[in-house]
Amino acid sequence: MHKHGMKVLALLATAGLLVGCTSRVDDESALSAPDTRSVVKGGHARIAIQTDVDFLDPARANITASRQVFLAICERLYEVQTDGSFAPQLAAADPEVSADGLTVTIPLREGVVFNDGTPFNAEAVKANLDRARTWDRSLRTIAKNLIKSVDVVDVYTVQLTLNHKYSPITAELGDYTGLMASPTALKASGDNFTNSPVCVGPFEYTSRAPGDNVVVTKSDRYYDKAAVNLDTITFKVVTDPNARAANVESGDLDIARVVEPVYTRLKNATNVRPIKVPGEGYLGITFNVGNVSGVGKPTGEADNVMAQHPELREAFASALDRQALSKVTTNGEVPAGCSPIPESSVYALGLDCPEPEIDKAKQLVADSGVATPIRLKLNVSNAADSLKTAQVIQAMVKEVGFELEIVPGDYIANISTGQSGNFELLQVGWAGRSDPTGNILFKTGDANNYAGYSNPEADALIEAASQTLDIEERKALYRKAVETLSADNVFIYLAELAFFFAADKDFIVPEILGDLTMKVKTAGFTSAQ
Amino acid sequence: MVKFVLNRLLAALAVLFVATLLVFLGVRALPGGPALALAGDNPTPEILAQINRQLGLDQPQPVQYWNYLVQLLSGDFGRSTATGVPVADLLALRVPVTLQFAFAAILVGTVIGISAGIISAAKKGTWLDNTVSVVSLIGLSIPHFWLGMLLILLFSINLGWVPASGFIPFTEDPLGWLKSIAMPAIALGVGLAAVLMRQSRSALLGQLGEDYIRTAKAKGLRGRTQVRHAARNSMTTVITVLGLQLGSLISGAVVIETVFVLPGFGKLMIDSINSRDYPVVQAAVIITVAAYVVINLLVDIMYALANPRVRVAGAGE
Numbered sequence: 001m002h003k004h005g006m007k008v009l010a011l012l013a014t015a016g017l018l019v020g021c022t023s024r025v026d027d028e029s030a031l032s033a034p035d036t037r038s039v040v041k042g043g044h045a046r047i048a049i050q051t052d053v054d055f056l057d058p059a060r061a062n063i064t065a066s067r068q069v070f071l072a073i074c075e076r077l078y079e080v081q082t083d084g085s086f087a088p089q090l091a092a093a094d095p096e097v098s099a100d101g102l103t104v105t106i107p108l109r110e111g112v113v114f115n116d117g118t119p120f121n122a123e124a125v126k127a128n129l130d131r132a133r134t135w136d137r138s139l140r141t142i143a144k145n146l147i148k149s150v151d152v153v154d155v156y157t158v159q160l161t162l163n164h165k166y167s168p169i170t171a172e173l174g175d176y177t178g179l180m181a182s183p184t185a186l187k188a189s190g191d192n193f194t195n196s197p198v199c200v201g202p203f204e205y206t207s208r209a210p211g212d213n214v215v216v217t218k219s220d221r222y223y224d225k226a227a228v229n230l231d232t233i234t235f236k237v238v239t240d241p242n243a244r245a246a247n248v249e250s251g252d253l254d255i256a257r258v259v260e261p262v263y264t265r266l267k268n269a270t271n272v273r274p275i276k277v278p279g280e281g282y283l284g285i286t287f288n289v290g291n292v293s294g295v296g297k298p299t300g301e302a303d304n305v306m307a308q309h310p311e312l313r314e315a316f317a318s319a320l321d322r323q324a325l326s327k328v329t330t331n332g333e334v335p336a337g338c339s340p341i342p343e344s345s346v347y348a349l350g351l352d353c354p355e356p357e358i359d360k361a362k363q364l365v366a367d368s369g370v371a372t373p374i375r376l377k378l379n380v381s382n383a384a385d386s387l388k389t390a391q392v393i394q395a396m397v398k399e400v401g402f403e404l405e406i407v408p409g410d411y412i413a414n415i416s417t418g419q420s421g422n423f424e425l426l427q428v429g430w431a432g433r434s435d436p437t438g439n440i441l442f443k444t445g446d447a448n449n450y451a452g453y454s455n456p457e458a459d460a461l462i463e464a465a466s467q468t469l470d471i472e473e474r475k476a477l478y479r480k481a482v483e484t485l486s487a488d489n490v491f492i493y494l495a496e497l498a499f500f501f502a503a504d505k506d507f508i509v510p511e512i513l514g515d516l517t518m519k520v521k522t523a524g525f526t527s528a529q
Numbered sequence: 530m531v532k533f534v535l536n537r538l539l540a541a542l543a544v545l546f547v548a549t550l551l552v553f554l555g556v557r558a559l560p561g562g563p564a565l566a567l568a569g570d571n572p573t574p575e576i577l578a579q580i581n582r583q584l585g586l587d588q589p590q591p592v593q594y595w596n597y598l599v600q601l602l603s604g605d606f607g608r609s610t611a612t613g614v615p616v617a618d619l620l621a622l623r624v625p626v627t628l629q630f631a632f633a634a635i636l637v638g639t640v641i642g643i644s645a646g647i648i649s650a651a652k653k654g655t656w657l658d659n660t661v662s663v664v665s666l667i668g669l670s671i672p673h674f675w676l677g678m679l680l681i682l683l684f685s686i687n688l689g690w691v692p693a694s695g696f697i698p699f700t701e702d703p704l705g706w707l708k709s710i711a712m713p714a715i716a717l718g719v720g721l722a723a724v725l726m727r728q729s730r731s732a733l734l735g736q737l738g739e740d741y742i743r744t745a746k747a748k749g750l751r752g753r754t755q756v757r758h759a760a761r762n763s764m765t766t767v768i769t770v771l772g773l774q775l776g777s778l779i780s781g782a783v784v785i786e787t788v789f790v791l792p793g794f795g796k797l798m799i800d801s802i803n804s805r806d807y808p809v810v811q812a813a814v815i816i817t818v819a820a821y822v823v824i825n826l827l828v829d830i831m832y833a834l835a836n837p838r839v840r841v842a843g844a845g846e
Contacts, residue, residue, distance in 0.1 A: 047770030051800070051804075052611070052612060052800060053612070054567065054611055054612060055612070055613060062567060062568070062570070063569070073755070098791070136579070136583075139567070139568065139569055139576065139580075141571045141576055192613075194612075194613055195613075208613045209622065209792060209799060210609070210612055210618070210619055210622065211619065211622075211623065211792050211796065211797055212622075212696075212792035215793075225645040236694075236695075236790070237790075237792075238694065238790050239787060239796075239799075239800065240787045240788060240790075242678060242788075242792050243693075243694060243787065243788055243789070246678065246681045246685065246686060246693050246694075247693045247694050247790065249686045249693075250681065250685035250686045250689070250692070250693035251689070252685070252692050252694050252695065253694075260758035274596045294574075295576040296573060296575070297574075347751060409560065410802070410803060411564055411803065412559075412560065412562075412565050412803070412805050413559070413561055415561055415565050415572070416560040416561030416562075416565060417560060419565070419572065431570070433570075438570070447571050447572050447573045447574075447576075448570075448571075448572075472746065
């Protein structure tokens, strides 16, 4: 599943693709909080990934599993930090952005070679960025639309010319676009780079058994190889969450993502360490108000009662108790939320979540003149905890006159439903991104604006925010945009995200990010295997 | 006999052809497609169109179907849209895994099921018969996946005797191989054993009540020899049931491979459906249909060999 592609929620579990960006590991286990044990050199780690990787090619990869493997074998120009900021990785310093915002100059780290011995320099960066923005198979849409040209200033300096101002440029270069592949390998393998990827990384690609595993081995050419502990890592594809949990408990895996009930159960385990990682996305409900012929096409008034009666959307929102939802569905482990940007982010909007107002909701329903029960269809992911969330919502809104029919579908089906506009209500989870631009999805024409929402005022605010560098200014703009959306009750934010892991008690991963990736460079075992 | 087999082969080809059309249409009837799975976080109409063009999915469906048939007849299943790996390579990796543990499951199922059925019939009405019947009822009632999880809990987590997941090739480590398929084979084979036990018991009891057994008994045939004579004749029913159950093993394998994380054919099918990987889904379904057809053909032939009236009737159709 996709890192950012987890649009339709597999709430916090199986689909496993709700991903955001960085977040700090919040290890609540008495066994390991915080874990400062030293790590020995050597060892073979077995890390579960929830799906097979798609393409181990920076220009084509899109799913979380690929991102997890890339973090071991392929470094980026900028690396996301646990607080959501970005630090230079293969770049030597933060980018210098010109006054007009259209020229970005990036100094590069010196003395680095790819794992095939090819020198890393400005020519290599240009080859990668040119490939991302011009190759017809490239899926790097932002790079394609944003980067006008890439020029080599000197051996270790590269300059990008942009088509328009874009404040999250560092975030973009800290994502797939910033992954640097060996130009020699790109030239040699062409379209088949995915079969034998070569990058700069603490580990190098060794083998892949499609659908089963990817094996990587410690690199001898890595510039910081002294910091690397493990000899090899096997990324093992384990799709079923129960199987993942059982395999960690039996010692057949060293770390795996699990679901919340398992996390809670493992708090008392002696051989396994439960870990909670805050995400940077959100859970919510989208009303189809204007998606009449598909995303990207002209909007209109959708043919459903909620589109035609804004007061009913307000009534629906007023009937929801976010705190109760969190407690019932996740034992309170996943925090309630009412914003697309989580409170842990430096861009947190500080919005107060409204308390449920049942009487007001009932009055609004009565005032609408629509006969009750008001029958609606709610499309949801078929993941167990997603269905559980839907059932709790179903019970909450029934009290004020709504009768929800839950329509489960798999991940792709729900994206398709959202895109086509063939729905009334859609329970949506968004993986989230480190930069808030990636979480604000209600701009007119946005590919993820399933609601068909179109508000020129909100559009102007979002556009202005994406071109503003100052954090406080951007926060203010996003806050206004979200308040505009909330006033229209087109999208109801319900919760933030959190991810749960189980790890062998002797296996330490210093950082797990909110996009489910692990910084395996310094991971290791507390004792020799 | 040759005519009988030829008739069955022609019917099998017709079934396979219809299957290609049904799976082609069926997979495209699923909401969403490969482009949505590949487009990531920004599935704009332009990106979706670009991916569809690259995959040839922008062409009219009759053209796509024709291309698919031509490709299939030339022995090429195409490439996975999700990973770019040739489908034939995926099948070559996955099918042997499933075959190995499925045959182990059949072994478990037939040995336990038929033996228990014969014992139960021979000891009809005794405590042994009643015990076997109850055990078989439990075996029938337990879902594969639940039994699998129980086995993992007991033998992997608590006792640590066998790995909870994964597959080790026989050529790498024979003992490891045995350990890796033991639990999946038991989890899958128990249901089969229960069915075969009940069928073989019922068939054998039917045979033991036949006139020829009564006559043999009147001539002084002893109990164990009676059962041996009757058991052979009851096997036609058991073979038929076994053939039908082999088909259900494929569906059972889908679940078992997910629980035990076996990189087999069933898991490949599920994963490819989830990612709308049309070439893999199509190939997997065709292989499954072909397996059903071959199994049924073999059952027909075995049935005909066991009962000459069948091949005479079949050849005359």
